Amino acid sequence: MTTPAAQTKPAPAASPPAGSVPVELPMAGAPAVPFIEIETLRSAQFIPAAKETLGDLIAEQGQAKVIRPVFNWAGRNSLFPLHWGLACCAIEFAAAFGARWDAERFGVVPRSSPRQCDLMIVNGTVTWKVAHKLITLYEQMPDPKWVIAMGNCATGGGPFRTAYSVVPGVDKLIPVDVYIAGCPPRPEAMLDGILRLENLIRERKE
């Protein structure tokens, strides 16, 4: 069945107009990766394969010097923050995962269970009522784990510093690696904090 609109629509050009440069994708012409090569990279075979490849290097420089950078590289490119929000900073936290800022391009994927996370972004005002729940969540996260204090409230209590119900800085409760200033910080600032944390992980020795 054809609609009148489809009938009036001009037919697509069979060839590019004269004078235009034919576009070629970068990968065009490259041999396709055989399926079996992808299969050998599955996790059960990754460590033996890596040991085989890096064997000489490990024998030369020691395991710590070679394996540690590999794990740091993997860890800092797959930071999984806990998906939770305490106050208005959580709105910016959510915006950072939207289409405009797209934090997932840095491998930052929020997870809903603390047992799948290695990064806690404390995004909001921490009250004494929620303090022990925050500590419980932090203790449920597997090692190694990092903490980002996002915004003025989590950093030092913010405008509520002297209030009767507010923890003056989340570092009173758990160790913090990176502080992000702002009230609330823009998503760019949050991404900057994550990149600074990645630099910290790059330098990690043990």
Place this chain on the structure above:
Amino acid sequence: MQPEELQARISPKLGENLLGVEPFAGTAGRVRFRPAGALELFETVRDDLGFRHLSMVGAIDWVDHREVFYVVWSDDARQYALLSTDLAADAPHVESASGIWPSANWHEREAWEFVGVTFDHHPDLRHLLMPEGYAFHPLLRSFKLHEPEELEVKSRRV
């Protein structure tokens, strides 16, 4: 309903525990009573006068005494009424209204937590908004803004 009508219908039940009914903007009137007649007044107001809904319970620290007030609503008269009582500043306590209006439960917990008014025979008088073991009544006038470190020591969960 006018303050005079409230006065006329409450005073036979309450006697000298009724201190007076005064006009209060937007309500049927403000009933001032002695805490000794609290339960009697609540029952009269709910059953005889038709104020079946308790909208809120609040407490105020007036330094020399504390005031507890109840805002009740009547669906028949389409009117609010205020009930208020003055308590001694040292060890202020009043009978709980949660047996009359169950909605008083959480309001009284909050009033106890922030202004330190004890509600006798309350079924579950514990912290509502602050953590267990919190050592202050923070809406008292005598409560000073604390240094964060001092508050931290006293607020941390044991």
